[in-house]
Structure formats: structure tokens, C-alpha cells
Amino acid sequence: MLSAATADVATATARLRALLGDRLHEPGDPAFVATTRLWNGAVDRAPVLVASCRDTDEVAGAVRIAARCHLPLSVRSGGHDWAGRALRDGGLVLDLTALRAVRVDPDAATVTVGGGATTAELLAATRPYDLVVPTGVVGDVGVAGLTLAGGYGPLCGRFGLTLDNLLGAEVVLADGRRVTADPHHDAELYWALRGGGGNLGVVTELRLRAHRLPGVLAGMIMFALAEAPAVLRGYGTLIAEAPDELTVMTGFLPGPAGEPMVFVCPFYSGPDLDAGLPWMDRLRALGTPLVDQIAPMPYADALRMFDGGMVDGNHYLLRTRWLPALTDGVADALVDAARQVSSPFSALAVHHFHGAATRVRLADTAFGLRRDHLLTEIIAVWAPGEQAGPHRKWAERTSTALAGHALPGGYPNLLAPEETDRVRLAYGANWARLRRAKRRYDPRDLLTAVPTLPPSVHPR
Template identity: 40%
Template sequence: MFDLVSLDNRPVALTGDDLAAFRAQLAGEAILPDEPGYDAARRVWNALIDRRPGLIVQCQGLADVVAAVRFAQEHELLVAVRGGGHQVSGSAVCDGGMVIDLRRMRAVRVSPDRSSVHVQGGATLADIDRETQVFDRVTPTGNVSKTGIGGLALGGGMGNLRRKFGLSVDNLLSAEVVTAEGAVLTASETENPDLFWALKGGGGNFGVVTTFEFRLHALGPEVAFAAQFFPVDEAPRVMAAWRDIVESAPDEISSLAFFWTVPDMEGFPPEIRSARVFLYAAMYAGPADEGEAALAPLRSIGTPVLDLSGRGPYTAWQQAFDPFFAEGGAYEAIYAYWKSIYLNGLPDALIADLNGRARSMPAPECLIALWHLGGAVARVPEGDTAFGRRSAPYLLSFDSCWIDPALSDRVTEWTRAQVEAMEPHSPGGSYLNFPGVGAADPAAVRAAYGANHARLARIKARYDPDNLFRLNQNIAPDTGAT
């Protein structure tokens, strides 16, 4: 006999025969806590998350996912779904329940006409870029190549192409989904269109997506980019200049600005290591020659202490931040607590306020990021996808990281305080891929989806009335809906 945890936190006693029968259905593995490989299988990138599932199912393909979901339903097990990457919030693992782990499912296939790409749910952004760039094609994903596509895309998917080609969900053409009852459905504009709409930003609430199909765009292999570092004392002037340039920039330019502390490591000039800086990064989603000219105004903001601008492979730019946000990168173990809030704008007074807050960052690994939005993101009507907040011109993200576990309480409290202080400057809502850690806040989930939340709750009731898929930014099923 061995115990797992149920959906309502009751112990569930399973026999050896139960497990043997389940394992016989799998091409992959089912790992118990006392078996080899368990500790490696349960770990996620965020060291703040230290959970011990009762069973980890490493799925080899669709049939394994179906078997795992049906086994969970039969025994009313608590279920977490793990895609391919970071898992900042920790919802991909649970204490006592079952983890459906998709990391062995990483296949990527470009269609013969190069108009779309099929991606399994455990693939990373690097897996996708590697295959699509063979044909000089891209699909919008994120900014760190070790991120898993599943969590990123289902939460919206913001990256270096957002203003030209939109979010990841804006490029989703179809999805293969295992529902809570273990059925396999295709979701698209013509098949199960309500489920398709919900998947485009509704998170992992509606099933396990085993394969995504995304639209492809011509770009690469070479792109132009700009990235410059400035002393933090120059940040008020540089941020204002950056704002004025990006707000009038063409859609081909997607840019972020950061407050950061330069790591004390090889690859950075010795004179700026451990220094707090303000920097921006931008990429041009078009021919590199055009991009160099279009990015020239950004490169004329001032005299940087480090200039990484130039032209190079698209895949290299996609991997530029990997050393600082990927397992086995610059830090042996990193703790993370990320929260975000949309902003109405970036007036001079708010720039001054943010500069003051940047000086109070409680750990050198903390990052404050400003995402310039608009362009293709804002042109999609908010009701056309489940992703509910598109009109704000900026997203402010407190990507708080640290390596000393003694700082955990201090950093998380500081991060929450910063977001709360920004509320008067916000139209409401946050980007749910940066939600903090712990149980989802129902009020924050409703605010993030805005007017779309009620429709999502009705769709949730249709495809997951018992809320099997609840370890996420959860949308409670509206079981009273007709």
C-alpha cells in the first residue's frame, strides 16, 4: 500500500496491484518517492519550491497522458501538470499528489509548406527555434530559451516579437488536448472553438495540451538588436529617452528596460561587475539592414558603460538571458518570486518613483523589468482571446531573484509591496505567467481576465466540472451555467 493525496486533501491508499496495472499502460515511467531518480524528477528551477509528489508520471507520448489523467480521475487524485521549463510559480509540482510530467515530449515539426509548426507540450523555446530557423521561420515565444512552451503559451506568451507578430496565443492555430475525463480533442477555430478560445490565455485550466500548432513567420537567420547598459545614476534621463523612442517606434521593434545588478562573473567588464545599472534591450523583427537603421535612435541615447548591440543569429538573441534564468546557469540554485502589474503609461513622475524603488532592491539578483507593449498585442480585441488585458502600454514586472535562502521573507515582502504601490498607476490586472508563488488569488485571476472571466468559468464547467486541473491560476467552474 502507498498513499497519495486526493483533490480535497484526503489520503488515497493505492495498492501495489493498482500501480502495477497503471505502469503496464505506460511507455514512460511512474516514479515513487523511494525510487531512483525521484529527487531529480521533482525539482524545478525555482529553489523556493520544494515539494514532494506522491507519484511522478514521466509521459512518453499522448497515450501516457491519457492513461495518467484517467488514473487520476479514477482515484480522485490531486494533479499537477509539468511542461518543459521554468515553473516560477511552483504549480507544476504538488505535495502528495500526482505530477503529469511532459518533459520527454519535446518533438517539433515544421509543416511542409512552412506555414506552421507542431510542438509537443514538453518542448522548450530553444527546441522550437532550433527547428524553425532551419527554414528562416519564427513563431512568437518568450525571452529565455529554456522556458517551456506549454506554460508560456497557455498564459499568453510575451517575447521579442510581440509588437510585430503578437503573443504566442495570437499565433495558435490548433491544439491537441486531453480533457479531465481522458478524452482527446482537437481545438481550433472549427473544432471545439469554445475550448480553443479558452486555451488562448486561459492557462492550464482546461486539460493537458499535448501538441500545439503555431503559425510561422519569415525571419532570420540574422537579426539586428540593441542592448546598452548605463550607470544607475543616469537612469531617469535614459529611461525617459527610451520611453519617448519606443512609443513612436515601428511595430518591428519590441523592447524591454531593466534595473539590474551586473553579476560578478566572466563575460562582463571588471569595472562594472556588481554595479547597479539601467539597461534596455530591443530586437527588430525584420531584415537586419533595416533593423540597424531603425534601432539607431535607441543607440544614440547616451554613452553606455557596455554596448552589446549589433546583428547576429536570431537564436543567439533568444538565448541572451539564459545564463541568468536557466537551471545550471550563472547561479547553482536561485530562488524566485515574480509579480507583475500593467501600467497606464510612464510619466516622468513614475520614472522618478521607479528609480527610487530600484535602489531598494533587496538582493543583487533582483530585476525590475518594463515591457513596452502595444503594436500587434493591442490590435486584437480583448474578447477575441481569453487573454484579457491588451490595451495597457506597459507591463511592469518585479522579477525578484536571490541566492541566499535567508532573504526569502524579505524579498517576497518587498516584491508584494512594490506591486501594491503601483496600483494607482494601473488599469488593473497582471500577467499571470508572473503570479508569485503559492495558491492562486481568485480576485487577482478575475482581474487579470477582466470581462472574459465569466465566459472562462462557463467553459471550465463544460470541460472540467470537478476542477481536476486546479493547480494553476485557477478558474473555478461555473457549474450553475446553462
């Protein structure tokens, strides 16, 4: 495995300077600070160089230089990974934020997306054609990072995960070679990219399937914390009956009076939005709504309800569990966590995995769980300057309370870098094949984001 101790930084700097000119950034440069600033202000990593690349040729050149100089690599795309795996101590950061072009082919219903493009940029490009790609709920998240590890989102039931819509990718491998990965070219890399994380190569372009969707029936319904036990139990019953066209989030968000509020956030994506109205009425009937903002709207507009929920520069720590169902025990654990929350900024989110996403065969992609389940995000948030201890304890306590109800593993994009056993369990029967792919495409672990882990797969 490469490490900063064996790197020839001086030679790498000279060669990268010749390749990139003033787009190579070193500590002390104003641009270095900007290109190493991430969404999570708690991340404290010290890379030695940042290469801001404009195209795939420059990415390939930078990768070759890093390999020759034994300089570990990390990749910054959207910069929204909570654990900061876009930065590597003593390493070279490949900054892909200039690779953000989005090209739409409305006749073929496909979208070609640069490796640095965000979800918001993708949806802005497809909107004029009434096309969408299944995404997560946060517009600032990079499309590449979301796709390579999974891509839970509000269209999961109808169109699957984001990765299920990946038709192909342009990839720079650890030896600097440029390859195409799709069903007809390097099919094994294509298999591994769909769920295997960002450590098999540098993805500079993705081709995604788009779907016609002029609008969704969506929004937010919120209830007082006192009603949370009944709301969560009713939610568990409702989603067990939900059609593919209805995917519903739930959880707890900060309320205006400082006390968390329980929410349900439905997205109905059927061709006749009026068919979703009875489901909205059932959700309202779970309690006495204090907020009721359901309406038909374009998909991209519906996602804007999450804008501003997580402020750049705050400190974040995430924990996650996969749950087979929202049982009474799970409901009790979530309500207790909401009542004991350590920060007015923290949140709990429960994502609904069902429908089309479950009908992909487990062996067809690297993603390791294809049964109906719920993904729980435990999101501890605190302001810069606060002590992390109470917030970390709250997140860990909540994760432990859910562990007895959980499935093995967890969503790799949300697992902590040190949770190596759970990463292995997350891939289940696909783990051995994914390890073989890692050894084949990056035998020296040039792209392993966390150097303390064994040579394997480290989602980013």
C-alpha cells in the same frame, strides 16, 4: 474539488505501474527527485507520484486513472513556472518532458510542437528554414506553458503574442478523452486555451504559425544607474512612436560592480534591418552607453543574451504589474526599487506590448488585455540558505509602489497563486466565459493546480 485527502493512492499506483512500468516514480526513487526538481529552488511541494509519459495515449491513460482514484493532477512541461504550479501537494505529476518533438512544415509555415518542448528546441528546429515563432526571451521555458497564458516577447509588435500564433492543439481532457481544439473542432476550447492557462486540459501537442525572419537587429545597451531617470523617460517617449517592427524591453540588471545597471534591449524585425539603425541611435542617445552590443543576428542567437541570467536552483519570487505607460511616476518607482534592491541577483524587466498584439479583438481569445501597455516583472532572487524575508519585502514594496500607476489585473503567468482577485481582473470581460469553459471541460477541478482556490481558472 478533488483533494489529496480523498485520493486512493494505492490503487492509482498499481494501475499507473501497469501502464508505465518503471516510468512511474514514487518518493525515494532517484528519478522522482529529478522529475520534481524545478527551476525555482524555493518551491516546496510534495506530490505523491510522477508519471513520465511518452505519448498522448499514456497521458490519457494516466488522466483516467487519476480521475477514477480521485487523485489531483498537475502538469510538468518546461518546469519554469516560478510559483511551482507544476507540482501539487498530494497529487500526481504528469511529466511531459519526453514529448518534445518539433516538426516543421516550411511550405505551410507551421510548426508542430510536443507538450514538453522548450523555446530553445522550437527555435533550433525552425532556424534552418529562416522561420520563427514569437516566443519569450528565455530558452528553457516550455512552449506549452508560455502559449497557454500569453507569451510576451520581442516579436510581439510584429507578430503578436505566442498564443496569437496557436493554430490548434491536441488536448487530453479531465475525463481522459483526446480532442482536437482549433477553429473547426471544439472552437470554445480553442478560444479558452489561448490565454486561459493550463487548467482546461493537458496539451500534448501544439500547432503554431511560423513567420519568415532571417534575422533581427538586436542586442543590449546598458547605462549607469545614475542615468536611469533620463533613460526611462526617454524610453517611454520612444516606444510611443515605435513601429510594429520595433519592440523594446527595459529594466535593471545586475552590474559587474554590484550596482544595478539600467538597460534597453531592442529587437527590430523589419525586412530591411538597416531601417532599424536610426532607432538604435535614438536608444544610444538616451544616455552614455557603458555596454553597446547591437548587431544583426538570427533571432535565436539574440535570445541567448538572456541565457544564464536566471540560474536554476536559486530562489525566486516574482511580482507583476500592467502599466498603461512609462510615466514619470513609474520611472521614479522603478529607479527607487533598483537603488534599494535586496540582492545582487535580483532584476526588474519591463516588456513592451504593442502593434499586432493590440489588433486582436478582445473577445477573440481569452487573453484579457489588448491595449498598448507595459508588463513589469519584479524578480527577487536569492541564494539557497538565505532568509527570504528581505527579498520578499523588496518585491512587495516595489509592487505596491507601482500599484497606483497600474491597470487592473496582471499577466496571469506571473501572478501569485493567492492573488485570486487579480486573476479575475486580468481576464476582464472574458472572465465569465472562461469560468464556463472551466466548468465544462473540468467540472471536478482535476487540473486545478492550487487546491486552496475556488473552482475557476488558475493559470499555471
